[in-house]
Amino acid sequence: MRSLLCSHHTSPLQFLSRTIPKAKTQNPKALIASNNKLRYESMLRASPKGFQPSKNSEKPSKSDADPEDDPPIPQEVFERMMGRIVVSVGAPLGLGVAVLKLLDVLKDRNVWDVPLWVPFLTTLVTFGASTLGIAYGSLSTNLDPTKTNSLFGLEEAKENWVEMWKEDQ
Structure with a gap:
């Protein structure tokens, strides 16, 4: 095994690293020398409207920032x-883990022979609700730092939902 690894001229995981340039690049435009440093140019750039061709893969400076960009979120709101x-x-998530543990205890003590669909359904509902909790x-957070949130944030969620899907003009 050692002879197989030593006979390999490059690192076995070199293809995973984007910082180590390959000896021969497939696309000569993909590898660009800038300020005596090699960098890879991204061919696509993701944006909220989809993927668009990129002219430059470096981050834009403050002077290049779009004046229509959203203002930063205040620390209190964050x-x-x-x-x-x-x-x-x-x-x-905690409720789902607790119910799964309860079902395990019930099955171990022979109180109830839990069918397989019960933990599956429990996991689907509780972990799915946990995933939706991020959105x-x-x-449901009020974006005005001077105002406070309601307990469940339903009014704020309605306002923010409309604002999020409003067309840019």
């Missing part, structure tokens, strides 16, 4: 949003 996300993800936690 903290409220993170708190709501933690609660809306953690509550169903609900962020949508």
Whole structure:
């Protein structure tokens, strides 16, 4: 085995690293020298409207920023949003784990022979609700730092949902 590894001229995992250039590139435009450093140019750039061809893979500077970009989220709003996300993800996740543990105990003590579809359905519902909690936690947060949130945030979620899907003009 050692002879097989030593006979290999390059690192076996070199193809996974984007920082080590290959000896021969397939596309000469993919590898660009900039400031005596080699970098890879991205051919596509993801945006909310889909994938678009990229002219430059480097991050734009502050002067190149689009004036129509959304303003940054204030720290108070960010903290409220993170708190709501933690609660809306953690509550169903904790409930799902607790129910699965309860079903395991019931089956181990021969109280109830739990059918296989019960833990499956429990996992599907609780973990699925936990996944949706990320979106609900962020949508149910009031984006005005001076206002407080309601308990469940239903009014804020309705307002933010409409705002999110509003067409850009």
